[in-house]
Amino acid sequence: MIDKPDTHGSRLLGLALRIAPPERHEWFAAMAAEYEHVPTSAQGRFALGCLLAAGRERAISPQFVNAVARGLLIGGAMFWAGLNIRFAGRMSANEALVPEVLGYATALTFTIGAMATARYGYRATIALAAPLMAVLALVAIFLRHGSAQAPLSNLTIALVVEDLVVLALAVAIAAFASRQTRMRQGHP
Known part of the structure; x- marks a missing residue:
């Protein structure tokens, strides 16, 4: 050759x-x-x-797109979980119970999502993120309009909105990668 x-x-x-x-x-x-x-x-x-x-x-090969998207979703979820653990640790020093619990719960949720994505793929990402986004949206609406304003309400709303944005980005990446992989393999 x-x-x-x-x-x-x-x-x-x-x-x-x-x-x-x-x-x-x-x-x-x-x-x-x-x-x-x-x-x-x-x-x-x-x-x-x-x-x-x-x-x-x-x-542009389906295998590469799939590997990059999965790595991005799993790595991003683990990174976000780490940031939430760090945030919750800082909130525990300030004795702010609600943001602390929300931080740890978010970290646990994103860790479970990363493991599900690693095991089951994009469908798990979308299946877990979509209902969680609906629940978080309802929580944000309730905190904003349905409850008495506590000193940390705005911080909690900001955390919920951040999580909504991250979940929306994860769903968009999963949907795009799934669609690209199917199109490259000749499926509609």
Whole structure:
């Protein structure tokens, strides 16, 4: 395939062959066969173009989109849980019970969501987040209009709204990735 494994161009081409998605290996093998017929002065640019094409093909492959979206959802949920634990710890120092409990409950909920997403995929994210968003919206409305204003009511409402935004973002990412994966695999 490649006679000169010690040149930069051939190394780039070898990397392109390793990066290429499995369904495109024949295409990249044909590129590697063409490499020997490219003038020596242009082999580096040709190999770089092959590497960029392989990177692009990998980036739009359903497996890559799926892995990135799952990693983003799981990592984001764990990060948000960590931030909520940190917040709850700070609230416990101030003896603010409601925001503290809300912080720990949110952390637990997001941790469970991350584990469910890791195990069951996007459907779990959407199935868990949608009802939780409805409950949080009702809590925010109740805190704003249905209860007496306590000193920490605005802080609690802000926490609920933050959680709603994060959950909406998670649902959007899960729905987009699920749709992209289905479309790339030929399903409507």
